[in-house]
Amino acid sequence: MSLPKDLLLSMYERMVLIRAFEEACVQLYMEKEIRGSFHPCVGQEATAVGACFAINPDDYMTCTYRGHGACIAKGIDVNAAMAEMLGRKTGISKGKGGSMHWTDPSIGLLGENAIVAAGVPIAAGAALSAQMDRNGRVALTIFGDGAINQGAFHEALNMAQLWKLPLILLCENNLYAEMTPLAKSNPLAQVADRAKGYNMRAMVVDGNDVCAVYEAVREAARLARAGEGPTFIEARTYRLLGHMIGDSESYRTKEEVAAWRERDPIKRLRAHLAQAEGVSEAEFDAIHARVSRQIEAAVKFAKESPYPDPEEAYTDFWI
Amino acid sequence: MRELTYTQALREALTEEMERDPSIILLGEDIGAYGGVFRVTEGLLAKFGPERVRDTPISEAGFIGMGVGLAMTGKRPVPELMFMDFALVAADSIWNQAAKMRAMSGGRVKVPMVIRTQQGGGRGNGAQHSQSFEALFTHIPGFKVVLPATPADAKGLLKSALRDENPVMFIEHKLLYNTKGPVPDGEYTIPLGVADVKREGRDLTIVSYSRQLLFALEAAETLQKEHGISAEVIDLRCTVPMDIETIVRSLRKTHRLLITHEAHASCGVGAEIAMRVMETAFDELDAPIMRVAGLDVPIHVSKTLEEVVLPQPAAIVRGALRLMNGK
Numbered sequence: 001m002s003l004p005k006d007l008l009l010s011m012y013e014r015m016v017l018i019r020a021f022e023e024a025c026v027q028l029y030m031e032k033e034i035r036g037s038f039h040p041c042v043g044q045e046a047t048a049v050g051a052c053f054a055i056n057p058d059d060y061m062t063c064t065y066r067g068h069g070a071c072i073a074k075g076i077d078v079n080a081a082m083a084e085m086l087g088r089k090t091g092i093s094k095g096k097g098g099s100m101h102w103t104d105p106s107i108g109l110l111g112e113n114a115i116v117a118a119g120v121p122i123a124a125g126a127a128l129s130a131q132m133d134r135n136g137r138v139a140l141t142i143f144g145d146g147a148i149n150q151g152a153f154h155e156a157l158n159m160a161q162l163w164k165l166p167l168i169l170l171c172e173n174n175l176y177a178e179m180t181p182l183a184k185s186n187p188l189a190q191v192a193d194r195a196k197g198y199n200m201r202a203m204v205v206d207g208n209d210v211c212a213v214y215e216a217v218r219e220a221a222r223l224a225r226a227g228e229g230p231t232f233i234e235a236r237t238y239r240l241l242g243h244m245i246g247d248s249e250s251y252r253t254k255e256e257v258a259a260w261r262e263r264d265p266i267k268r269l270r271a272h273l274a275q276a277e278g279v280s281e282a283e284f285d286a287i288h289a290r291v292s293r294q295i296e297a298a299v300k301f302a303k304e305s306p307y308p309d310p311e312e313a314y315t316d317f318w319i
Numbered sequence: 320m321r322e323l324t325y326t327q328a329l330r331e332a333l334t335e336e337m338e339r340d341p342s343i344i345l346l347g348e349d350i351g352a353y354g355g356v357f358r359v360t361e362g363l364l365a366k367f368g369p370e371r372v373r374d375t376p377i378s379e380a381g382f383i384g385m386g387v388g389l390a391m392t393g394k395r396p397v398p399e400l401m402f403m404d405f406a407l408v409a410a411d412s413i414w415n416q417a418a419k420m421r422a423m424s425g426g427r428v429k430v431p432m433v434i435r436t437q438q439g440g441g442r443g444n445g446a447q448h449s450q451s452f453e454a455l456f457t458h459i460p461g462f463k464v465v466l467p468a469t470p471a472d473a474k475g476l477l478k479s480a481l482r483d484e485n486p487v488m489f490i491e492h493k494l495l496y497n498t499k500g501p502v503p504d505g506e507y508t509i510p511l512g513v514a515d516v517k518r519e520g521r522d523l524t525i526v527s528y529s530r531q532l533l534f535a536l537e538a539a540e541t542l543q544k545e546h547g548i549s550a551e552v553i554d555l556r557c558t559v560p561m562d563i564e565t566i567v568r569s570l571r572k573t574h575r576l577l578i579t580h581e582a583h584a585s586c587g588v589g590a591e592i593a594m595r596v597m598e599t600a601f602d603e604l605d606a607p608i609m610r611v612a613g614l615d616v617p618i619h620v621s622k623t624l625e626e627v628v629l630p631q632p633a634a635i636v637r638g639a640l641r642l643m644n645g646k
């Protein structure tokens with residue numbers, strides 16, 4: 001890990017913020033403050049932060065229902081995000097989108113998506129837009145290992161390579177698609193091999209190493225901006241919680257989860273910062289305290305926000 | 320007034336709007352070098368170049384999904400679905416993505432995308448290349464739905480569609496491309512969601528759109544000549560927004576309504592029109608509403624069978640006579 005200490009510290013703080021956000025949401029879900037779908041990204045914070053810190057604020061992004069980490073890493077307003085979770089009028093989508101549809105064009109966020117792989121062609125379209133405008137922007141699309149078996153994914157990869165679009169395809173390979181293990185859903189030796197059929201450049205990185213993800217995405221972005229076309233990045237990671245709240249997790253062993261807890265990306269970065277950069281316990285405490293205050297404030301903001309008025313069912317639709 | 324084919328009128332609309340608005344880009348299969356299998360985009364590649372007239376692989380879900388991304392980032396994509404039937408291949412991009420983005424984002428994004436396609440039977444293309452899906456687009460909220468019947472309407476409505484901020488499904492008919500009609504010189508547009516009285520009459524109102532409108536006009540002529548019945552023929556032109564007002568205005572005069580469309584009868588647009596008329600103008604009706612629509616079976620190839628499945632002018636005449644005679 002050879003990145004500047006300041007960058008590492010801000011990545012650390014953002015990862016802690018994502019973890020705290022998700023843990024607060026688990027709590028709020030239990031309290032029935034959050035309804036519907038919620039897919040925590042706990043354990044996958046390094047892919048989100050490494051990727052989003054490696055691109056520019058005006059670069060485009062699509063991600064998935066498990067995309068809170070990516071959206072927070074890209075810079076979404078945490079209060080508005082929390083209010084959205086609680087279905088409030090002050091939410092990022094005024095309570096109309098919920099957990100799986102955070103969208104904020106002001107930070108290039110063209111939406112999470114509740115349909116597996118649907119964000120991939122949308123990001124390819126944004127990449128085409130950037131290519132036509134010659135504005136130097138790239139599009140990042142983050143998706144799971146399950147998405148590589150969807151038709152839309154294949155169609156988008158084919159066109160992205162054909163037209164050399166400035167697109168970064170980041171697969172968060174967390175070994176499971178819902179309850180199905182990777183080996184039961186495709187015959188590949190590794191996920192990144194999917195890119196071969198499209199003659200597309202591919203890399204495999206440790207998705208729990210924020211620096212490895214950062215460097216891979218930064219290189220992919222550099223190539224994309226230089227007109228070198230798309231890159232497929234497989235980031236190997238693990239979700240430490242179930243697919244959704246209430247998942248029995250019968251498809252994996254406690255030992256497997258425990259082993260991955262040892263590779264927790266936040267723990268790893270903390271150890272590195274302590275050992276290599278000499279960050280003190282007091283400094284870590286200050287970061288965690290700041291994040292706690294931010295999340296408490298977000299929850300308070302969300303809970304105190306009004307629900308949308310019934311008339312708003314008809315608004316924000318037709319122009 | 321000069322005469323143009325439906326194809327020429329569409330091409331003029333695309334050309335004029337692409338000249339006016341550089342953000343409009345066309346995407347689709349064989350639309351560029353070949354000029355489109357229905358020739359609508361002929362010559363546009365030479366005029367606007369390969370970036371704005373982009374030949375795509377056979378990837379409807381992919382390039383309509385890309386259209387959503389293009390639209391969200393400031394472009395006006397016009398993906399072409401070679402046949403409406405292929406909408407089912409791209410259904411997610413169309414209905415889960417394009418149709419919902421704006422609402423799901425609380426109005427933070429817009430998707431000004433016009434999907435151009437052609438639909439309908441009458442040419443023996445069979446069950447997977449002849450379907451009419453306007454009801455699907457009318458049922459699932461999110462798209463404006465346009466079905467022009469004449470060259471003049473095709474041009475004016477397409478120009479409006481290309482200026483609309485919402486997703487628009489622009490539905491042409493494969494048997495209208497070679498039809499000719501007067502098209503005004505110079506700049507004009509026709510607003511979306513305004514029906515047009517194509518023939519005035521006193522005794523009954525016939526509502527239709529797209530190619531079936533021509534059948535309705537033919538039937539109206541027969542009714543007048545052979546039965547002394549004066550039919551008013553309304554071209555709905557758009558099913559979203561749906562102009563019920565123009566229909567009700569006509570019913571205040573005729574008090575009898577016949578709806579005819581090529582699409583399958585069940586849960587078709589006709590059912591929706593009838594319901595809306597019931598809700599708003601039941602008292603104007605002197606007879607039950609009559610529907611003449613496609614049979615609820617797949618569309619067969621053989622001419623003798625296809626003509627049974629798709630309602631012909633004679634069926635409209637029969638329906639009108641039943642409506643007038645009250646049995």
Ligand SMILES: Cc1ncc(C[n+]2csc(CCOP(=O)(O)OP(=O)(O)O)c2C)c(N)n1
Nearest residue numbers: 066114115116144145146147174176177178
């Ligand atoms: C097209 C589609 N099919 C099925 C689902 C239901 N579903 C939601 S998440 C999911 C698993 C996706 O797994 P993966 O892509 O690996 O992402 P992860 O949840 O592991 O982040 C499935 C099947 C869906 N949302 N969309």
Ligand SMILES: [Mg+2]
Nearest residue numbers: 144145176177
């Ligand atoms: Mg997965």
